[in-house]
Amino acid sequence: MGTVRTAAVIGGGIGGTVTAMALARAGIEATVHEAYPGGADGVGAMLSLAPNGLAALRIVGAEEAVRAAGHPVPGVVMADGAGNRLAEFHGFPGLPATHAMGRADLHRALTEQALAQGVKIEHGRRLVRTDEDHDGVTAVFADGSTVRADVLIGADGIRSTVRTLIDPGAPGPEYAGVLGFGGLVAEDVAPADPGTMHFAFGSSFIGWWRLPDGRLCWFASLPRTEPLTWAEVQRVPAEQWLARLRERYAGHVPGERLLAHTTPDTLMATGPMERMPSVPHWHRGRLVLVGDAVHAPSSSSGQGASLAIESAVELARCLRDLPDHAAAFGAYERLRRSRVELIGGNAAATNRAKAGQAGPPALPSPEQMFGPVHRHLIDWDARVTADGQ
Numbered sequence: 001m002g003t004v005r006t007a008a009v010i011g012g013g014i015g016g017t018v019t020a021m022a023l024a025r026a027g028i029e030a031t032v033h034e035a036y037p038g039g040a041d042g043v044g045a046m047l048s049l050a051p052n053g054l055a056a057l058r059i060v061g062a063e064e065a066v067r068a069a070g071h072p073v074p075g076v077v078m079a080d081g082a083g084n085r086l087a088e089f090h091g092f093p094g095l096p097a098t099h100a101m102g103r104a105d106l107h108r109a110l111t112e113q114a115l116a117q118g119v120k121i122e123h124g125r126r127l128v129r130t131d132e133d134h135d136g137v138t139a140v141f142a143d144g145s146t147v148r149a150d151v152l153i154g155a156d157g158i159r160s161t162v163r164t165l166i167d168p169g170a171p172g173p174e175y176a177g178v179l180g181f182g183g184l185v186a187e188d189v190a191p192a193d194p195g196t197m198h199f200a201f202g203s204s205f206i207g208w209w210r211l212p213d214g215r216l217c218w219f220a221s222l223p224r225t226e227p228l229t230w231a232e233v234q235r236v237p238a239e240q241w242l243a244r245l246r247e248r249y250a251g252h253v254p255g256e257r258l259l260a261h262t263t264p265d266t267l268m269a270t271g272p273m274e275r276m277p278s279v280p281h282w283h284r285g286r287l288v289l290v291g292d293a294v295h296a297p298s299s300s301s302g303q304g305a306s307l308a309i310e311s312a313v314e315l316a317r318c319l320r321d322l323p324d325h326a327a328a329f330g331a332y333e334r335l336r337r338s339r340v341e342l343i344g345g346n347a348a349a350t351n352r353a354k355a356g357q358a359g360p361p362a363l364p365s366p367e368q369m370f371g372p373v374h375r376h377l378i379d380w381d382a383r384v385t386a387d388g389q
Helices: 014-025 051-059 063-069 103-116 161-166 230-235 238-248 255-260 304-321 325-354 366-374
Strands: 006-010 029-034 046-049 075-080 085-089 099-102 120-123 127-133 136-141 146-149 151-154 174-185 196-201 206-210 216-223 268-275 287-289
Touching (some): 006 014, 006 136, 014 029, 029 146, 046 051, 046 304, 063 099, 099 103, 127 161, 151 161, 161 287, 174 255, 206 255, 216 238, 216 255, 230 268, 287 325, 304 325
Parallel strands (some): 006 029, 029 120, 075 196, 151 287
Antiparallel strands (some): 046 099, 075 085, 127 136, 136 146, 174 268, 196 206
C-alpha cells in the first residue's frame, strides 16, 4: 500500500475525470480542478473509443454510461481515392465494438459518472504555480485560492501548464501539417455499411460513417504548411473553408459528393491537427502528467481518448501499490511510455500521408493494425512492481 492519500487533479477533461475515479477506487481522495467556469457542452467534434479504452473504463465503473453516450462502429473499410476497397476489418471476437460519440457527450457522461461516485470537481481554478516541500504540494490558482495534496496530477491537455512546471524546456504540441474538418450530410450520397467506418486515402484523405439517425458524418484534412490556431480557423467563414475543401476534393470518391452536399451550417472546423512529441520528463517531485498533457497521439490514431483513460488507470494502480510517489511515478512511466509513443509514431506517419508528404500508408493485416492496440487489457487486481511490471 502506498503512502499517497490525497491528489489534486488539474484538468476536468477525459483524462482528469477518469484519473479521479481510478484514484478513488485505489483509496486515494482526489479533487478535480478545472480552469473553465463550466462544462464542455458544444465543445469539440466526434471521437471514438476503442475496445481497450472501453475495457479501462469498465475498471472505474463508467463503461456502460459511456457506451450509452455513443453508438457502435465495429468495422473499418480502407479504400483509395478512386473508390477501390483495399482492406476490411470487422472487429475481434470477444472484444466490444469501437464506439463513436461527440467529445462533449463523452465529457458529460464521464463528469456525471465521477460526480455520482463522489468525486469533487471545482471549476474556475486555473493553475498558475505550485509550491512543494517534503510533506506535500500546494497548488496556487489564478483567483488566489490554494489547495494542498500529497501529489499533483497534470491532466490539463496538450497545452499543459503542469508540463511546463515540471520542465520549462518541455516540448509543446507538434503541428501535423493539416487542418481538420468535419461535417454532416443528410442525403445518402456515399456507400456507408452499417456499423462501419470508411477511410479513403489518395492525394487527399477523407473518412465517414453513418449515424444512427441516417445522416453521414465525415472528417477530412486540408494541408497547410503554416499552422493556424483554433481561434484563427474559427474566424474564417465556413463558406470559405467549404469552398477550399471542395476544390481540394474535386474528383475524389466519395469526398467530392460528401462535400457537395455539406452546407456551411453543418461544417465543423476542428483546427490544426497536433500531436505531442516525446516528452523527456513525465514527472518531477510530486508532480506527474497524464493523458494529452504527455502523450497526445493526434486524432489520426483513433486512440487519444483511449490512451488517456488507460494511463489514468495505470497511474492509480502505481500509486496504490508502490511505497511512495517517486517509485509510483517511475513505474507508471515505464508501464506507459513505449506503448503510447509507438501508437503516436504510427499516427504521425498517417498525418504525413494526409498532408501529402507521403503516399497512402501501407495496409498491414487487421491483426497487425489493431490487434496489439485493441486487445490491451489492464489487470486492476495485479500488483504493480517497482520496475513497472
